[in-house]
Structure formats: structure tokens, C-alpha cells
Amino acid sequence: MSLDLDEGIRLYREGHYEQALKVFDALNEEEFPSLPYYLGLACTKLKEYEKALEYFEQVISQDFDLVYTYQSRMVKALIYTELEEYPLAVKELDSIREEGYESPMVFSALGHIYWQMGNMxxxxxxxxxxxxxxxxxxxxxxxxxxxLAEKGMYLDKAFQFCLKAIKEQPGNPAYLDSLGWIYHQKKDSIKAEEFIGKALKLAPDNPVIQDHYKIVKKAKGRIK
Incomplete structure (x- = not known):
């Protein structure tokens, strides 16, 4: 592998997406067949979704490596989910399943999409x-x-699931928000504010967490 491609990958992994994209753009695709995949990743991080989709489709059509093809379909599904193009996201994930890759990652992504589509x-x-x-x-x-918390169902089970997730990733704001939301549904406003407040500090621009925090604050009578 070229040091130039290595450098681009290093920049990407360190979060320097614009710099990584410049490095990838300077490379020759004939020399590096995996280049469209990395271009797609960088464009995805920069939210240049149209370009990213074109690059990933190129990887899929070339079909030179099963791992790159699988990952390209996964990221395409994530992009379509972000764009709220849910049927297209499901189509990509179904393509993965048809090829025999029924992984927890695929099922988790499908579960999220079905929820967004209103199919609980x-x-x-x-x-x-x-x-x-x-x-x-x-x-x-x-x-x-x-x-389960959103629907107010099986809250004790939801609580245990959430604790298990947080044990693995204690600093994940989405998981902390979920735990706080479960406490809210259990009518424990103090704990709800505590955990959703922690989530908000970690992800202050997340609109869902922002809304949850306003709701739990109001539940305690602090917002009129």
C-alpha cells in the first residue's frame, strides 16, 4: 500500500476529513482499486452525500472485494437513512442479506430504519x-x-438493556439519553434530568436530546 494512501487513511481516522479527501483526490484509481471506497468515506463525513453515493456505487459495480462491497452498501444505507430515504436504505440492507451477510450490524440498522418508518x-x-x-x-x-421507553412498555426490561449498553460504552450520549428517558417514563424526574443532562453535555447539538431535556425540566416544574 502506498504511503500516500496510508497518509490519507491516517488523516481520515484522525478526523481530518478535508485533508484526507485532498490526499485521496491526488491518487490514481488504477493504482489503488480501493480508492473510490475511501473517497466515499471522506465525502460521507463531509456530508457530500451525492458524491459519496456515486463512489460507493462504483465500488459495488466493480465488485473487486467482498469486504469493500459490503461496507459500501452499509454506508449507503446509513446515508439514505440520514436523508430519510428509508425504502432505499432498506433496499441496500436487503441486498446485503440476500448475499448471506445477516450480521447484527445489518439487523440493528434495519431495526432503526423500521422504527423511523413507524413500524414498531x-x-x-x-x-x-x-x-x-x-x-x-x-x-x-x-x-x-x-x-420500549418511547412506548412506555416493559420499562424494567428496557432499563436492563440500557444499563448493559452503557456498561460497554459509558460515554455514549445516545445511551445516556435513553436511560434518562426510561427514568422519565418511570416518573423519576431527578434521575431523568441527571442522565439526559449528561447526554446533552456530550452532544449539545443533538435535537432529540435537547427536546428530552426540555421535557424533563418541565416535568420538574422548572420551565413554565
Whole structure:
């Protein structure tokens, strides 16, 4: 592997996405068949989604490496989810499943998409498949806990799932927010504010966490 490509990958992993993109743009695709994949990753981080999708489609059409093809479909699904193009996201993930890659990551992503589409049953069923393959999958644990909390269902079970996820990733703001939301549904406003407040400090621009914090503050009578 070229030192130039190594340098671009290093910059990408360190979060210097614009610099990484410049390095990748300067390289020759004929020399580096994986280059469109890394270009797609950098564009995704920069939210240049149209370009990213073109690069990932190029990787998929070339089909030179199964791992790159799999990852490209996964990131395409994530982009479509971000753009709220949920049927297209499902289509990408179904393509992965048809090729025999039914991983916890795929099922977790599908569960999230079904939830966004308003299909709670489909979301929970799919997340159960993820947990059946990997009981410690933090994404599936948290997603299941959050859905149950949103619906006010099986809150004790949701609580245990969320604690398990937080044990693995104690600084994840989404998981802390879910735990706080479970406390809110349990009518424990003090604990709800504590954990959602921690989540907000870690992710101050997250609109869902912002809304949750306003709700729990109001529940304590601090917002009129």
C-alpha cells in the first residue's frame, strides 16, 4: 500500500476529513482499486452525500472485494437513512442479506430504519434478531430500550438493556439519553434530568436530546 494512501487513511481516522479527501483526490484509481471506497468515506463525513453515493456505487459495480462491497452498501444505507430515504436504505440492507451477510450490524440498522418508518413491530423483531446473534450488541440493546421507553412498555426490561449498553460504552450520549428517558417514563424526574443532562453535555447539538431535556425540566416544574 502506498504511503500516500496510508497518509490519507491516517488523516481520515484522525478526523481530518478535508485533508484526507485532498490526499485521496491526488491518487490514481488504477493504482489503488480501493480508492473510490475511501473517497466515499471522506465525502460521507463531509456530508457530500451525492458524491459519496456515486463512489460507493462504483465500488459495488466493480465488485473487486467482498469486504469493500459490503461496507459500501452499509454506508449507503446509513446515508439514505440520514436523508430519510428509508425504502432505499432498506433496499441496500436487503441486498446485503440476500448475499448471506445477516450480521447484527445489518439487523440493528434495519431495526432503526423500521422504527423511523413507524413500524414498531418490525423494528423490535429485527432488533431481536440482532441480539440473538450478539446479546452484547450495544446498538441493538439501546435501540430496543429506547423504543420500549418511547412506548412506555416493559420499562424494567428496557432499563436492563440500557444499563448493559452503557456498561460497554459509558460515554455514549445516545445511551445516556435513553436511560434518562426510561427514568422519565418511570416518573423519576431527578434521575431523568441527571442522565439526559449528561447526554446533552456530550452532544449539545443533538435535537432529540435537547427536546428530552426540555421535557424533563418541565416535568420538574422548572420551565413554565
Amino acid at each position: 413491530t418490525g423494528a423490535l423483531t429485527t432488533l431481536q434478531k440482532a441480539l440473538a446473534q450478539d446479546p452484547n450488541n450495544t446498538t441493538a440493546l439501546n435501540s430496543t430500550a429506547y423504543i
